[in-house]
Amino acid sequence: MSQPLIAAIKQALPACAIDVLTTPWVAPIYRACVEVNHLIEAPLQHGKLQWQARLQLAKQLRLANYACCFVLPNSLKAALIPWLAKIPVRIGYRGEMRFGLINQALANPSKANRTPMVEHYTNLLQLLPGFTAWPINTKPAHLHIPTGDQIDIQARFGREQIALDALYVFSPGAEFGPAKRWPIAHFAKLAALILQQNARAHIVILGGDSDAEMGQLIQTQTALPAVSAARLHNWCGTTSLNQALATIANCQAMVSNDSGLMHVAAALQIFQVAIFGSSDPRHTPPQSSKARVIWLHLSCSPCYQRTCPLGTLACLQEITSAQVFAALNL
Numbered sequence: 157m158s159q160p161l162i163a164a165i166k167q168a169l170p171a172c173a174i175d176v177l178t179t180p181w182v183a184p185i186y187r188a189c190v191e192v193n194h195l196i197e198a199p200l201q202h203g204k205l206q207w208q209a210r211l212q213l214a215k216q217l218r219l220a221n222y223a224c225c226f227v228l229p230n231s232l233k234a235a236l237i238p239w240l241a242k243i244p245v246r247i248g249y250r251g252e253m254r255f256g257l258i259n260q261a262l263a264n265p266s267k268a269n270r271t272p273m274v275e276h277y278t279n280l281l282q283l284l285p286g287f288t289a290w291p292i293n294t295k296p297a298h299l300h301i302p303t304g305d306q307i308d309i310q311a312r313f314g315r316e317q318i319a320l321d322a323l324y325v326f327s328p329g330a331e332f333g334p335a336k337r338w339p340i341a342h343f344a345k346l347a348a349l350i351l352q353q354n355a356r357a358h359i360v361i362l363g364g365d366s367d368a369e370m371g372q373l374i375q376t377q378t379a380l381p382a383v384s385a386a387r388l389h390n391w392c393g394t395t396s397l398n399q400a401l402a403t404i405a406n407c408q409a410m411v412s413n414d415s416g417l418m419h420v421a422a423a424l425q426i427f428q429v430a431i432f433g434s435s436d437p438r439h440t441p442p443q444s445s446k447a448r449v450i451w452l453h454l455s456c457s458p459c460y461q462r463t464c465p466l467g468t469l470a471c472l473q474e475i476t477s478a479q480v481f482a483a484l485n486l
Contacts, residue, residue, distance in 0.1 A: 157273040157419060157440070158228055159189050159297040164278055165226075166191040168287055175220070177213070177237070184397040185420070188299040205233060214240030226280055227258060247283045270439045296443045297423035301405045302398070309402035316389060320406050322356040324484075325421075327412035328374065329367035329392075333462025335434035336413050338472050340370055344377035345477035346411065350484075351384045360407070362400050362417060363392035409484055418442050429483045433472040434459050448483045450475055 162174055173193040176186045180197045187195060198213055200206055210233070218241045225238045230251030238246045239257040248258040260283040265271065271279075278294050281287055313320060328343050330336035350357050361371040371390035378388060395403065404410060404421050410428040412418040414435045421428045422442035430442045432451040436458040441449060451457070457471040464471075 157297070157443075158277050159185075159191075159299070159423060160274050160294050160443075161226065161228075161277040161280065162189055162191045163295060163298070164281055165284070168281070168284070175222075177217075181397065182416075184401060185299070185416075187398075188301060188401060190300050200233075210237050211240060213237050217241035217243065224284065226277075228277060230264065232257070245285060247280050249280070270436070272438070272443070273440050274443050296425075296445075297419070298425075299401065299420065299423040301402050301424075305398045305402040306405070309399050309406065312399075313406070316358075318358045318360070318389070319356050321408065322354055322358060323407045324350055324357060324359045325404055325407045325410040325412075326359055326361045326374070327363060327410065327415060327417040328361065328370045329363040329417075330413040330415045332435075335459070335461050335464050335469065335472075336415070336432075337370075338413055338431045338433070338475065339469070340373045341377055342472075342475070342477045342480075343374045343411075344379075346480055347374060347378045347388055348380055349477060349481045351378075351380060351387055358387045358389065360389045360391050360403055362395065362403060365393040367392040411480060411484070414440060422447055427484075429480050431472065431475060431480065433457065433469070434461055434464070436460075450480065450483060 165174060174191055175194040175196060176192050177196045177198060178186055179200055183195055183197050186192050200209065214237050217237065222243045224245040225243045227235050227238060227246060227248035230249055232252045232254050235248065235254040235257035245260055246258050247260045249264045250261045262279065274294060326343055328337065328340065347359050350359060361374060363371060371392040375388055375390055378385060400417065401420055404417065404426055405424045407426060410421045410426055412421065412428065412430055414430060414432050418430050419442060422444035425444055425446055427446045428442060429448045429450060432449060434457060437449045437451050452471055452474055454471050456466060459465060
């Protein structure tokens with residue numbers, strides 16, 4: 157969601173070098189952004205101050221003599237490092253108690269006035285000193301998979317005899333919580349529909365270590381003959397993020413919840429069906445003409461809760477596997 161901002165900065169200031177401070181787990185995303193000059197990886201943890209680590213990072217950044225920075229997270233902790241590094245122009249939204257840490261700021265919109273996150277980030281360009289190309293024509297996010305990652309994943313496709321012209325990807329996870337996850341039983345029924353409809357189709361389930369059990373449940377609940385079941389591959393926890401990106405780049409279509417990998421598929425211009433429950437596709441949509449969003453828009457949705465406050469998960473339970481299968485246009 158931040159790549160269009162990076163691309164717009166580069167378009168406005170072609171001679172500038174853009175570095176990104178990021179955590180190691182998300183670094184592969186920025187490595188796939190051709191506009192990024194250099195990555196500074198820092199193992200900063202959510203919810204922890206890590207004061208000494210932030211001080212050390214600030215000293216490192218101060219030596220680089222940066223002219224300007226964009227602080228995209230709204231947290232106080234995110235704003236500390238550029239302030240300590242004495243970067244003169246620090247652009248961002250007003251967040252938690254960070255008056256002065258951000259010295260070029262926009263007010264955060266209310267939930268009722270939220271715009272898509274890509275637009276939310278690119279709106280910050282108006283605060284960039286000397287920027288005169290406002291309003292800008294924001295382009296959809298675009299990622300470029302490094303050749304080495306492509307070669308690496310192609311080898312695994314070969315070992316597992318996966319035909320790329322009939323490869324589908326499932327991403328059943330969503331870190332925020334169960335209220336964003338389409339039921340496993342629905343994923344299993346969808347897998348059965350795809351594999352029964354196309355004898356050459358293969359499905360790869362992607363996710364992290366915490367998603368491995370969901371992948372196993374999809375496999376066991378699909379209830380297919382062994383020959384067909386062998387074409388359903390649980391890769392959760394067995395791929396790096398680099399390899400996951402390369403896998404998505406080679407598939408015919410992807411089915412996911414509202415998650416990070418959903419945005420990856422959009423940036424790679426892969427046909428996708430994105431399933432929304434407790435979150436709002438008007439705020440975090442997949443920015444792609446090849447995306448099909450399914451959201452029931454129930455009166456209780458979006459609730460932005462980790463678990464369903466009503467205990468029904470109706471916003472996701474009522475989206476059927478047949479409905480998603482139809483959206484795939486197989």
